Amino acid sequence: MTTATLAQEVTYIDAISQALDEEMSRDERVFLMGEDIGAYGGAFKVTEGFLKKFGEWRVLDTPLSESGFVGAAIGAAMMGLRPVVEMQFADFISCAFDQITEVAAKNHYRWGAAVPLVIRAPFGGGVHGGPFHSECPEGWFFHSPGLKIVAPSTPYDAKGLLKAAIRDPNPVLYFEHKFLYRRIKATLPQEDFIVPIGKADIKRSGGDISVITYGAMVHLALEAAELLSKEGIDLEVVDLRTLIPLDKETIYASVRKTSKVILLHEDNKTGGIGAEISALLAEDCFDCLDGPILRIAPPDTPVPFSTPLEEFFLPKVSDIVAGAKKLAVY
């Protein structure tokens, strides 16, 4: 099973399982904690078969206590293990908020203790989950120095970033988009690879407008780019991949090239990462901007349940197309 990396197409969720499997096989310090991840294989089946393969002390079913088991993971990490914690849904990370922001994030700064911890959080909407099973909680954590935050959009990035997160000596929040789990596939390299934390990726190169985004929205941006290319508008799609620390270099280079920017995310508009990037650009790239910096993001509401509401809530390809057209004539 360590050779799960056959040259065949794997889904985004498979890529996550592979990364866990390979890292656990490679490094016996790596272990997993979470609700129902053992015999059941996790709510989304990411760890199916792991209990059998790695035993119950490396695939630990926990009591229903996010603060408790995140705290425990912090302790184990400080002792030199490499815990990977699963939130059953990203939404429940609010229950562990204090441990993440006050303990994990600050320990190294305060007294020098490294906390090599990964928290996997299946996030995002489009799955009819309603207010408590669709959240994008990443916005809460930009603001806590000491945390790294990643959010892959492809199987390759999902696998590479998870491996990098596990090998990182710091607490890393790993936001995996559950809408993408079984919807996208890719052939992955057979050999071990990582995607370095802190590096954005140009998912489509273009000259007219930079769409800066991450997670499931990357695919919307690519769709919009295809449509717009027929109308002679050439989008560059910048996939952040890492939200903290931001890859300013890649972002700025793209914006210097295009001079026009759309910030696209699924997280609520106010206080999303779009705000931060906009502010960075207004500070550091002001002179090269040729138009307003657009943000395309959901309104400031919880994620509603009913289909027409959720559709209204989520950014759409047409929003990007409309935004790009507006910018193009600027």
Add this chain to the structure above:
Amino acid sequence: MTTATLAQEVTYIDAISQALDEEMSRDERVFLMGEDIGAYGGAFKVTEGFLKKFGEWRVLDTPLSESGFVGAAIGAAMMGLRPVVEMQFADFISCAFDQITEVAAKNHYRWGAAVPLVIRAPFGGGVHGGPFHSECPEGWFFHSPGLKIVAPSTPYDAKGLLKAAIRDPNPVLYFEHKFLYRRIKATLPQEDFIVPIGKADIKRSGGDISVITYGAMVHLALEAAELLSKEGIDLEVVDLRTLIPLDKETIYASVRKTSKVILLHEDNKTGGIGAEISALLAEDCFDCLDGPILRIAPPDTPVPFSTPLEEFFLPKVSDIVAGAKKLAVY
């Protein structure tokens, strides 16, 4: 004691006590919960004498359990009371994060239950409190639709905003800056007044650069403005007072007048409210901007304890002066 509003100078902290006292006298639905607020009068003595005046069922000492008593306040609010909860230090609000963001913020949207709740949170640095007694946690909450957030800078605003918060039918986070508690004074009107939530205030009118800020930083901005006026640079100081919902009208009007902006806050730079305002300006006022939008804020670290570190960390008058000079020649 209901007539504590004599026409004499009161401190910022007195203004807070007065607001509580008057609201409790005016409306018997108002009651207080928190650690050590009863016999002891609160860690900062805001509620000194209240136990005697209002009795132990309106001035409730709670067990040490922020999540529990915030949750309880939510329940009492839904039943029609008007709880005002005290965090002993704003830093401990992380322990109640889940109740605030998942329960208080979302109840009305989800199923129509109003939660008229106020959480008072003494925040901010400059008091040698170190990483756990100096935090500015407001940035965590911009991002949770359903919450209102206020942060007064003067005794007048402190009193008026607290009264408005208590009368508001929604959960309001009230960030009171503990550095200001006994450092500033003002004479307050004798009659009942509120400061409406959602209205910024021009604390100094000026034509050259808008400094948009709140809390203790307002006073730094005013100091900087005095210095700069001697050099012919005329700052306008916009005191947000309310962070959510933002008073876009006042902000935009100021920026349209000055065309140059400094966003100043004590909260960490990344993901602070400055980012959001910068993004709004880049979206909505792009054409009237005559220079980059500067943010002056602490670096992305916890608040360090030792004096030289904390001094380095906190924004200084000289930072504002330097920023303004840079912008002035733009």
Add this chain to the structure above:
Amino acid sequence: MDQAVVAKDIKRSDLLEMYYYLRLTRSLEDRITALYRQGRIVGGVYTSHGMEAIAVGYASALNPDDVIAPFHRDMGAFLVRGFTPGEVIAQYLGKQGGPTKGKDGNVHMGDLKRGMIGFVSHLADNMPVAAGAALAFKIRKESRVAFAGTGDGGTSRGDFHEAMNLASVRKLPVVFFCTNNQYAYSTPLRYQMAITDVVERAKAYGMPGEIVDGNDVADVYLACRRAIAKARAGEGPTFLEFKTMRMHGHSEHDAAKYVPRELLNAWQCKDPIICAEQLLSRLGYGDESYFHEVLERTKKEVDIGMEFAEQSPLPEGRETLVGVFATDDEVSP
């Protein structure tokens, strides 16, 4: 439950009404499960199948102005409180006719006018909230009680602890319960806690506790009535452990292979509806034909509800933007 005790302590009409609600719960949830299987309900469906006696029993023991913060398998409480099958199905289908008008799904509904606090996914979050409702009653010297609970899994959360402690210190008029159905999703009790009776948890708070047969609606009802009366009399909170078994998967997508078949079989014959029917028969309150009639009646009501829900429109997209903040007139009196 001893039939003599029941005859003495429970009014015949009350018991018959509880039987009706057991049936209505079952009929309604069976329909919801069917809808789920047809792909008409998106999102999770967590039923109370085999556990209906708990919510029906406690809701029946409360006064109408008492407040309930239900657990996620307490459909019966909604029904007792007057939520119609139509409203409930509309809720599951995301229709405007549901209590949340499509804003939230499944059992995440509430209505303060009917004394139902909306469930929050984050388990046990509503326990401090219920303590706070009870605090409001105490502050206002009202003779009202709050009733709230969570699952065996939910008792592991910090909010459970903080709520139990707070309520006990202040002797608040609240009754807390745990529906101990042996599993939390796939996690068996032994991985959840190192005790076999959840009621042990109450000792940490100096709170009286009681184990109740969660499959016996009469036992549930009487135990709740006692605890509620105590709370109402100012004697403080009680903790009730309802022993039962989750007979379906965690949600309807879950085949629950991790539950031993024998365990399910053993509990099958303790089905709360069968138990209730046996009790009613023994008491001479009802017979097969009566039971059949009630079954048909509840099915009919569910059919009518289904029609209502079908006809109820979906919300318009822009309704998304409505309701983030409350207005002054929406605050409870």
Add this chain to the structure above:
Amino acid sequence: MDQAVVAKDIKRSDLLEMYYYLRLTRSLEDRITALYRQGRIVGGVYTSHGMEAIAVGYASALNPDDVIAPFHRDMGAFLVRGFTPGEVIAQYLGKQGGPTKGKDGNVHMGDLKRGMIGFVSHLADNMPVAAGAALAFKIRKESRVAFAGTGDGGTSRGDFHEAMNLASVRKLPVVFFCTNNQYAYSTPLRYQMAITDVVERAKAYGMPGEIVDGNDVADVYLACRRAIAKARAGEGPTFLEFKTMRMHGHSEHDAAKYVPRELLNAWQCKDPIICAEQLLSRLGYGDESYFHEVLERTKKEVDIGMEFAEQSPLPEGRETLVGVFATDDEVSP
């Protein structure tokens, strides 16, 4: 503590060492209090005055490679683990010579090399963390134990509950304690919990618990040794309630008028240093002149520490920017 038991179960040298650490704690904290009164220490100063036996006792009962997540009044544990008075005073003064180099203040210091987990203000937060350290020992099959606690107030927090539960379910090699000093800041025990013995809390987790005389270093030491041995033997966690009294204010700025004088007077004669001296006298291990000598020695050590701290430079402002993230070489082996 019965002197025959002590004579049999505690080595003379160990007991004398504990006495030394009691004295050192007192001398050091007295100095810190004096510095606070002089306005030289900014921020809070929370002392263990009158409670020194707890940290000294438990830290002495542990092996050097065991890990401690101290409570905020456990200065003695730092000293037993080799933190020097100089380091500690430097910490309080925000000097580079303190373990956190000025990043944090007072008792918020830690050092994994010496097995001390840094205290987090948010009470009880380090209890799950300690459970996790114990989990690491269990996973790696190491013969190590974690030791962690909080105050009576801290036991009301959810993290206390979640840690106790998790540790008990997995039988982790951890010992939890509560320093029950009757007050949490100004809040007396009766507003904190509806039980009089905090040890009752352990029942909720099926965890054995014990009440210990927190003012008797021998009692603390022996009780800890038993619990630690059990944990090391794979028999799971224990909860120890150390009964004691907070003799100073919550922090040195607090006159603690809310504490009845009689209560303080009653506890005054149970001062742990006096108790230890009585025990040593009875055992013939020490006399007045010896006690005096130790007192002078510890004062001298504190003087030397003071000098070290005075000479230690303040950090440079730009050190602020250093250390948010760890580098690969900083991870524990």
